[in-house]
Amino acid sequence: MTTKKTLIVVLVEPAGSINIGSVARLCENFCVNELRLVSPKCDYLAIEARNMAVKGKKILEEARVYENLNSALADCSRIIATCGRKDHGEIPLNSNKNALCWALESKREEAIALVFGREDRGLSNEELLKANKVISLNTSKIYPSLNLSHAVAIVLHQFNQLNEIDLIQTSRIRSKPANLIKLEDCINDAGNLLLDIGFLMKHTYKAKMTKIKQLLLRAEIKDDEVALIRGIISQTRWAIKNKND
Numbered sequence: 508m509t510t511k512k513t514l515i516v517v518l519v520e521p522a523g524s525i526n527i528g529s530v531a532r533l534c535e536n537f538c539v540n541e542l543r544l545v546s547p548k549c550d551y552l553a554i555e556a557r558n559m560a561v562k563g564k565k566i567l568e569e570a571r572v573y574e575n576l577n578s579a580l581a582d583c584s585r586i587i588a589t590c591g592r593k594d595h596g597e598i599p600l601n602s603n604k605n606a607l608c609w610a611l612e613s614k615r616e617e618a619i620a621l622v623f624g625r626e627d628r629g630l631s632n633e634e635l636l637k638a639n640k641v642i643s644l645n646t647s648k649i650y651p652s653l654n655l656s657h658a659v660a661i662v663l664h665q666f667n668q669l670n671e672i673d674l675i676q677t678s679r680i681r682s683k684p685a686n687l688i689k690l691e692d693c694i695n696d697a698g699n700l701l702l703d704i705g706f707l708m709k710h711t712y713k714a715k716m717t718k719i720k721q722l723l724l725r726a727e728i729k730d731d732e733v734a735l736i737r738g739i740i741s742q743t744r745w746a747i748k749n750k751n752d
Contacts, residue, residue: 587607
């Protein structure tokens with residue numbers, strides 16, 4: 508990992524202290540800058556976690572804990588989420604190589620987040636939609652389930668390989684994707700306006716806004732474009748309010 512980028516591993520509601528310790532060790536193995544835990548369901552500093560962390564004990568002890576995924580990702584500009592399920596609906600999967608290359612392609616100072624879900628049920632569709640890219644690991648159809656720390660090891664190994672061989676060309680620099688919190692605030696503003704004008708109904712709101720969010724994520728919308736949309740929404744509300752004045 509170049510010094511201009513910060514690599515962050517995010518575990519959502521991890522339930523096993525041994526798994527967390529193993530992931531902390533992997534973070535040390537692969538030069539991960541930070542481990543973040545979203546509402547852990549165990550004592551992540553338990554003795555078994557410390558024992559499993561070995562030389563990753565410092566990363567474990569300095570792990571930051573968050574109440575929700577949004578706050579854990581608030582400062583991350585490139586977000587890749589992992590999904591063990593192939594039947595997660597309309598959320599498109601990216602190839603691991605393409606997604607990880609995309610995370611590395613910018614030469615800007617950025618925070619890259621690799622997000623892993625719960626041991627028993629992974630990430631929800633709503634959580635997957637917070638990521639710019641979603642990847643999955645190809646495993647046997649007979650027994651597709653991977654241990655959390657094993658999944659982290661595979662993704663970090665792939666990421667490290669791509670970083671080392673430098674497949675990314677300098678000429679492919681792109682603009683920084685929009686901040687997750689700003690994007691979700693914008694989508695909520697847009698959804699409320701569409702409800703107010705009757706374009707959306709409450710019973711179709713979630714499905715329609717999911718499609719809009721997917722469209723914006725595929726387009727890799729930027730902060731200034733999010734600001735433009737919010738300006739349009741604000742002006743539209745003003746015009747509606749003052750229409751009959």
